[in-house]
Amino acid sequence: MHEVGIMQEAVRMAIETATAQGAGRVHGLRLRVGAMSGVVPEAMQFAFDMVCAGTIAEGAKLEIERVPATCWCGTCQAEFECADFVNECPRCHALSGELRRGRELNLASVEMS
């Protein structure tokens, strides 16, 4: 499961951040996940609980902030929300394959004490 590796990395970073700031406990993590990142949020919750067990992040809360996918239309010089990698601009109907947002997968914040 791809999500386990991602959560391992996210939890490792969160623990590192907490330790560096002298905190002894991680209470929550907020992840920014793009619609095109290819991960399943439900699977992430499961992987998260598994990865946190036995660490200072055990029992922490996982929050997932979903980022919608956005494409860029060169003709209109504007962004539009899309559902896939190649999309039709709703204004001029040109096809755009330039994905601007939606591939994000990063740690947005860590709650600790």
Ligand SMILES: [Zn+2]
């Ligand atoms: Zn357009």
